[in-house]
Amino acid sequence: MEQAVADRSAASAVAARVRRLPPEAGILLVLLALALAFELLGWMFVHQSFLANEQRLVVMILQVSVIGVIAVGVTQVIITGGIDLSSGSVVALTAMVAASLAQSSQAARAVYPSLADLPVLVPVAAGLAVGAAAGLVNGTLIAGTGIPPFIATLGVMVSARGLAKWYTRGEPVSMLTDPYAAIGSGAVPVVIFLATALIFHVALRYTRYGKFTYAIGANAQAARIAGIRVGRHLIVVYTIAGLLSGLAGVLTSARAVSGQAGMGLMYELDAIAAAVIGGASLSGGVGRITGTVMGTLILGVVTSGFTFLRIDAYYQEIVKGGIIVAAVAADQYRRRRRLTTT
Amino acid sequence: MGPASAARVAPALLEVSRVSKSFPGVAALEDVTLRLEQGTVHALMGENGAGKSTLMKIVAGVCPPDSGELRLAGRPLRLDSPRQALECGIAMIHQELNLLPTMSVAENIWIRREPLNALRFVRHRELNRMTRVLLERLAVDVDPQAELRTLPLAARQMVEIARALSYDSRLLIMDEPTSALTEREAERLFAVIRDLRACGVGIFYVTHRIEELFALADEVSVLRDGRHIGTETPANLSRDDVIRMMVGRELSSPPAAAPAQAGPVVLSAHGLSVAGEFHDVSFELHAGEILGVAGLVGSGRSKLAETLFGLVPPTGGEIRIGGSAARLDSPAAAISHGLGFVTEDRKETGCFLSLGVLENLEISALSRDFVRFGIVRSIAARQACERMASALKVRTRGLSERIENLSGGNQQKVLLGRWLLLKPRILILDEPTRGVDVGAKAEIHQLIKGLVAEGAAVLMISSELPEILAMSDRVMVMHEGRVTGVLGRDAATQVRIMDLAAR
Numbered sequence: 001m002e003q004a005v006a007d008r009s010a011a012s013a014v015a016a017r018v019r020r021l022p023p024e025a026g027i028l029l030v031l032l033a034l035a036l037a038f039e040l041l042g043w044m045f046v047h048q049s050f051l052a053n054e055q056r057l058v059v060m061i062l063q064v065s066v067i068g069v070i071a072v073g074v075t076q077v078i079i080t081g082g083i084d085l086s087s088g089s090v091v092a093l094t095a096m097v098a099a100s101l102a103q104s105s106q107a108a109r110a111v112y113p114s115l116a117d118l119p120v121l122v123p124v125a126a127g128l129a130v131g132a133a134a135g136l137v138n139g140t141l142i143a144g145t146g147i148p149p150f151i152a153t154l155g156v157m158v159s160a161r162g163l164a165k166w167y168t169r170g171e172p173v174s175m176l177t178d179p180y181a182a183i184g185s186g187a188v189p190v191v192i193f194l195a196t197a198l199i200f201h202v203a204l205r206y207t208r209y210g211k212f213t214y215a216i217g218a219n220a221q222a223a224r225i226a227g228i229r230v231g232r233h234l235i236v237v238y239t240i241a242g243l244l245s246g247l248a249g250v251l252t253s254a255r256a257v258s259g260q261a262g263m264g265l266m267y268e269l270d271a272i273a274a275a276v277i278g279g280a281s282l283s284g285g286v287g288r289i290t291g292t293v294m295g296t297l298i299l300g301v302v303t304s305g306f307t308f309l310r311i312d313a314y315y316q317e318i319v320k321g322g323i324i325v326a327a328v329a330a331d332q333y334r335r336r337r338r339l340t341t342t
Numbered sequence: 343m344g345p346a347s348a349a350r351v352a353p354a355l356l357e358v359s360r361v362s363k364s365f366p367g368v369a370a371l372e373d374v375t376l377r378l379e380q381g382t383v384h385a386l387m388g389e390n391g392a393g394k395s396t397l398m399k400i401v402a403g404v405c406p407p408d409s410g411e412l413r414l415a416g417r418p419l420r421l422d423s424p425r426q427a428l429e430c431g432i433a434m435i436h437q438e439l440n441l442l443p444t445m446s447v448a449e450n451i452w453i454r455r456e457p458l459n460a461l462r463f464v465r466h467r468e469l470n471r472m473t474r475v476l477l478e479r480l481a482v483d484v485d486p487q488a489e490l491r492t493l494p495l496a497a498r499q500m501v502e503i504a505r506a507l508s509y510d511s512r513l514l515i516m517d518e519p520t521s522a523l524t525e526r527e528a529e530r531l532f533a534v535i536r537d538l539r540a541c542g543v544g545i546f547y548v549t550h551r552i553e554e555l556f557a558l559a560d561e562v563s564v565l566r567d568g569r570h571i572g573t574e575t576p577a578n579l580s581r582d583d584v585i586r587m588m589v590g591r592e593l594s595s596p597p598a599a600a601p602a603q604a605g606p607v608v609l610s611a612h613g614l615s616v617a618g619e620f621h622d623v624s625f626e627l628h629a630g631e632i633l634g635v636a637g638l639v640g641s642g643r644s645k646l647a648e649t650l651f652g653l654v655p656p657t658g659g660e661i662r663i664g665g666s667a668a669r670l671d672s673p674a675a676a677i678s679h680g681l682g683f684v685t686e687d688r689k690e691t692g693c694f695l696s697l698g699v700l701e702n703l704e705i706s707a708l709s710r711d712f713v714r715f716g717i718v719r720s721i722a723a724r725q726a727c728e729r730m731a732s733a734l735k736v737r738t739r740g741l742s743e744r745i746e747n748l749s750g751g752n753q754q755k756v757l758l759g760r761w762l763l764l765k766p767r768i769l770i771l772d773e774p775t776r777g778v779d780v781g782a783k784a785e786i787h788q789l790i791k792g793l794v795a796e797g798a799a800v801l802m803i804s805s806e807l808p809e810i811l812a813m814s815d816r817v818m819v820m821h822e823g824r825v826t827g828v829l830g831r832d833a834a835t836q837v838r839i840m841d842l843a844a845r
Contacts, residue, residue, distance in 0.1 A: 214697060219690075
């Protein structure tokens with residue numbers, strides 16, 4: 001009898017502790033479970049370890065770090081209750097602009113023949129500026145006209161892709177300088193991804209910017225009444241998201257040592273998926289950068305895990321879709337349960 | 343002899359006997375017994391919160407009674423849903439119209455019951471014909487194919503009535519149908535109601551307007567604090583009788599408070615108007631006083647508050663703060679002028695439900711007090727919020743608890759605390775204790791008085807007359823967008839206020 005009572009109180013203590021764990025704990029568990037599953041499958045089918053391979057781990061993160069940089073921005077947009085569909089196209093546009101300013105003097109058909117061998121800072125700054133400008137357009141459309149974010153960023157997505165193609169009439173931009181290419185080589189993109197995540201993790205948790213971002217997503221009208229200039233703040237958030245897409249464009253073109261108008265195709269959806277898998281809620285007010293980082297890593301584990309098992313790319317996509325839906329379904333379930341218990 | 347006695351023997355259209363209903367913490371209805379005769383208009387009156395709406399919801403099948411019984415034409419009636427009520431011929435026309443704005447008039451009326459052909463496609467011509475017949479019966483000139491949102495409110499209301507009649511309803515419930523109508527539109531509605539009565543329909547008519555009762559009702563029942571006070575024929579009543587029945591108790595004078603130390607004028611409105619909401623509102627608010635604003639739903643009180651706080655741009659007149667004209671184009675501007683605003687709907691416009699108590703408390707004071715170079719001084723903010731939460735006696739497991747999990751009273755305290763952290767000179771409160779339990783209510787009242795004692799000015803809107811009387815130094819009464827009187831503490835009584843509010 002007493003034993004049963006003790007058991008129950010111990011169980012409820014455990015339950016209370018579980019409840020107090022940050023929401024990322026569940027996602028971390030998914031990440032570890034997936035990694036372990038591939039480890040097991042690896043030993044069973046290809047007779048090698050999935051995780052005990054440093055090079056594979058680096059490549060795995062490298063592959064998703066561009067998506068991760070975008071997802072850090074998209075997470076902030078999603079926390080405000082919005083969405084940004086333009087990221088992938090902005091990657092293409094900034095890749096083109098930045099690459100055109102990063103060409104070496106050996107380039108046969110340079111976009112700007114007189115502007116060869118510029119210091120690496122110029123193309124980087126130009127890429128970031130173009131990204132931020134695209135974000136500014138998004139934010140201004142949304143805050144200034146009240147157009148739903150889905151529509152506004154859909155428009156910018158189409159136009160930015162068009163601009164990227166128009167910029168060189170569809171020609172790829174190649175022969176970039178070595179210092180520019182260095183931005184995309186080795187583990188540099190991984191470092192940039194993690195640094196970006198750290199900066200915005202701190203910004204969301206410890207600055208007024210972050211507090212206002214959550215408040216607007218939780219209840220925009222209440223935020224307005226509490227004295228937040230909601231429109232102005234949304235413009236800042238979308239501009240930051242654009243800036244990060246620009247950074248992703250720089251990374252993409254540096255890694256490929258060229259700029260192409262077809263770059264970044266569907267990156268916006270991968271970034272949204274990473275944020276949502278990481279616990280961000282499309283209804284706003286909920287989401288964390290740590291979760292998004294883990295969501296990004298989950299996408300990376302799935303991609304490289306399937307490659308490692310030598311499974312067709314088709315299956316990869318099918319399973320990726322399933323994982324996105326399962327993550328959102330789990331989130332909905334969690335929320336419903338919370339509502340019924342209170 | 344014959345017909346008269348037969349009428350007496352025939353059961354009433356609806357008998358409500360000994361119905362009680364309570365919601366957590368409040369008895370909404372206690373032992374209410376009423377009869378609605380066929381072919382009559384039965385008015386229901388009472389203050390806000392007297393139980394009228396609860397009673398009507400029970401009759402319309404929205405919620406079941408805790409005890410007591412309903413009989414429809416002599417047969418016991420048990421309703422589990424509004425749909426079931428409709429099938430029994432009971433239809434309710436809600437204050438907030440339950441229509442689908444982007445669909446046509448005909449689709450709105452016949453939804454779920456569209457005439458279908460053999461292939462189960464909707465027969466649109468027949469649908470429109472049926473609608474036209476129905477609308478003609480109401481003498482309403484509306485195109486059945488018009489999209490609902492393009493119609494004026496009065497026409498939408500007629501559509502809702504048409505929908506109710508399309509179920510061959512014998513019993514109609516109308517909850518303040520004229521609150522949003524112009525006088526001419528209301529006259530049209532009265533004509534329709536008289537026609538329906540002549541056709542034998544029984545009508546429950548909930549209203550706040552006393553003159554409607556004399557114009558329309560065959561009987562009037564008054565509810566107060568969930569009890570049935572009496573049923574009378576309007577011909578036997580005077581206006582004062584009705585008010586006395588609604589207000590009840592010849593009031594014990596409100597608890598003696600310190601005489602108002604009226605300070606300088608901190609906020610004043612001069613001929614302030616918002617087209618279609620309120621007109622030519624002028625008043626002065628002094629430091630150290632509570633100005634109560636009384637008035638019925640639809641009197642423009644809340645819009646006035648929103649205008650003063652910069653949420654709605656005025657279409658005329660001027661707001662002066664501390665003696666000089668202020669242009670308040672956003673809440674942020676109003677806050678920088680020293681204003682604070684607790685809205686009437688804490689879930690929709692107050693709380694950040696998905697965030698914690700801390701985030702809900704600190705948000706407004708954040709920029710001014712707790713941020714250095716953009717970084718939140720988390721420890722200082724948390725300490726200030728902890729002090730505020732304990733001063734307000736907010737009952738919560740901790741500041742990290744989501745505000746969603748707090749009771750209504752505690753949520754309201756947090757929202758008050760949000761402004762108290764800013765120490766506003768002028769605080770606008772819209773229904774500060776709506777849906778708050780008695781204990782928390784008294785605590786909130788104490789807080790407001792404490793704030794005023796420190797020299798702040800408070801504009802307090804409330805639908806509860808006892809609250810207005812107990813708290814206010816002066817009472818401004820509004821009726822249909824106009825100020826109908828400002829009463830000093832000594833002149834303010836429930837009867838006097840109701841008289842100005844319900845003229």
